[in-house]
Structure formats: structure tokens, C-alpha cells
Amino acid sequence: xxxxxxxxxxxxxxxxxxxxxxxxxxxxxxxxxxxxxxxxxxxxxxxxxxxxxxxxxxxxxxxxxxxxxxxxxxxxxxxxxxxxxxxxxxxxxxxxxxxxxxxxxxxxxxxxxxxxxxxxxxxxxxxxxxxxxxxxxxxxxxxxxxxxxxxxxxxxxxxxxxxxxxxxxxxxxxxxxxxxxxxxxxxxxxxxxxxxxxxxxxxxxxxxxx
Numbered sequence: 001x002x003x004x005x006x007x008x009x010x011x012x013x014x015x016x017x018x019x020x021x022x023x024x025x026x027x028x029x030x031x032x033x034x035x036x037x038x039x040x041x042x043x044x045x046x047x048x049x050x051x052x053x054x055x056x057x058x059x060x061x062x063x064x065x066x067x068x069x070x071x072x073x074x075x076x077x078x079x080x081x082x083x084x085x086x087x088x089x090x091x092x093x094x095x096x097x098x099x100x101x102x103x104x105x106x107x108x109x110x111x112x113x114x115x116x117x118x119x120x121x122x123x124x125x126x127x128x129x130x131x132x133x134x135x136x137x138x139x140x141x142x143x144x145x146x147x148x149x150x151x152x153x154x155x156x157x158x159x160x161x162x163x164x165x166x167x168x169x170x171x172x173x174x175x176x177x178x179x180x181x182x183x184x185x186x187x188x189x190x191x192x193x194x195x196x197x198x199x200x201x202x203x204x205x206x207x208x209x210x
Contacts, residue, residue, distance in 0.1 A: 057207035060200050067197065068098050069115050074138070079208050091201030092192045099190055102127065102147070103137035109177045109184045110169075111149055113162040126150045141186040148183035172196075 051059060065075050082093035098104060103118040106127060112118035119137045121127055127134060128148045129141070141147070153159045163179050171177040173194055177184040192201075 057203040057210075060203040061207045064098075064197075064199050064201075064204055067115070067199070068101070068104065069119065070098075070138075076208070079204070089192075091205045094204065095192065095195055095197060095199075095201055096189050097140065099195055100140045100142075100186075101137060102129065102134060102139040102141060105141055105147060105175065105184075105186055106149075108172050109147065109175055110163055110165070110171065110179065111153075111159060111182060113158070113165055117158065117162070121149065121153075126153055143186060143188045145186045146183065147186065148181070151182070153182060 061075070065072065070078075078094055078097050079090075082090050082097060085093040088096075099108070103115055103122050106112050106118040106121060107115050112121055122137045122139075123135055125133050125135045126149055128150075129139065130146050131148075149159070159182070171184075172190065174186070174188050174190040175184055176187055
């Protein structure tokens with residue numbers, strides 16, 4: 001089921017920033033900064049309370065789902081595919097597939113301030129892969145694929161604000177980015193150490209393997 005509530009509640013529930021609101025997540029206005037405890041009437045009382053073993057695994061699984069804004073069916077499918085991969089840990093393979101998604105790469109390149117914005121750009125046909133428009137956010141990129149945005153987006157205020165947020169930061173090592181021309185290349189599949197994800201993927205593997 002698709003979550004339609006306030007996304008900032010998801011960060012408070014997870015206890016970490018999921019960066020679902022873009023610029024707001026980096027500002028003092030972030031609700032997690034003001035109220036670092038779970039949402040709800042009894043939220044403050046639950047601060048510091050230990051989760052059960054099952055609760056810990058469920059929490060990590062939900063955290064990953066919300067980071068990429070995917071539903072349960074999608075995550076289960078990715079897990080099944082990761083489970084069949086040889087020579088790489090299942091948890092790592094799962095994260096690598098999520099990072100290969102087109103919306104994830106558009107976000108990592110800094111062309112969007114959040115996964116939600118990146119997905120919108122893809123769905124509205126503003127993103128091209130190897131010169132062809134692709135409007136499927138879950139499209140999995142291969143090493144060497146070139147990603148570019150429509151030239152008309154150079155004057156788009158939302159895209160420009162996203163690029164300002166990127167200033168002073170280095171693009172992920174597995175991506176080559178040309179912010180001036182709004183294009184880049186997916187160089188390779190990232191290693192686990194390179195993926196900036198505050199999630200325990202082993203808990204997720206254990207959740208689905210129970």
C-alpha cells in the first residue's frame with residue numbers, strides 16, 4: 001500500500017533522516033531536529049525504548065522502503081532477485097539494485113533534491129538514457145549508460161535549487177556528473193562501502209528469510 005501521509009513522520013519513526021523533503025531536510029526546519037522521537041501521542045515516552053528482534057528487522061526493512069519510496073511488492077521482488085545473485089552478499093546486491101534505479105541515479109547526480117522529485121522528472125519524460133527518453137523510474141542502469149535531462153530544465157528553478165545544494169559536495173565515485181550540461185554517466189555498480197545508506201541490510205535479509 002502506498003504511503004500518503006506526511007513524509008517527515010517517516011523520518012521520526014525511523015530515527016534517522018531519510019531525505020525525503022530535499023532542502024528542508026538540510027535546514028533547522030527539519031522536524032527530526034525539533035522532535036527527535038517517534039510521532040504520535042506516546043512518542044516521547046517511547047524514546048530510548050528497545051525494539052524486539054522482530055521489531056528491529058521490520059524497522060530496517062521499512063526504512064529502506066521509504067528511502068527509495070517503493071512499495072512492499074517491489075522490495076520483495078528486488079530481494080528475490082538479489083537472493084539469486086552469485087558472488088555477492090544478498091544484502092549488498094539488494095542495495096546495488098536500488099542504487100541502479102534511474103530515479104536514484106538522477107537524485108544522486110544532484111539534478112533533484114529528493115527521490116520524489118527525481119521520480120517526477122523521470123515520469124514526465126524529462127530524462128534520457130543514451131539519448132532516448134525513459135519514463136520508468138525503476139529502469140535499471142548498466143555501467144556506461146549516459147543520463148541526461150532536457151535542456152529546457154536548465155532554467156527550471158527546482159533543478160537549479162537542487163544543483164545549489166550539490167555545490168561543495170563530491171558526486172558519488174560511481175557517477176560522472178556534468179552539472180552545466182545536466183548530464184552524467186553511470187560508471188559502475190557501487191560497492192557497499194560507497195553507498196551512503198544508514199541501514200542494516202543484514203536485518204532486512206533476515207526479515208525476509210524468516
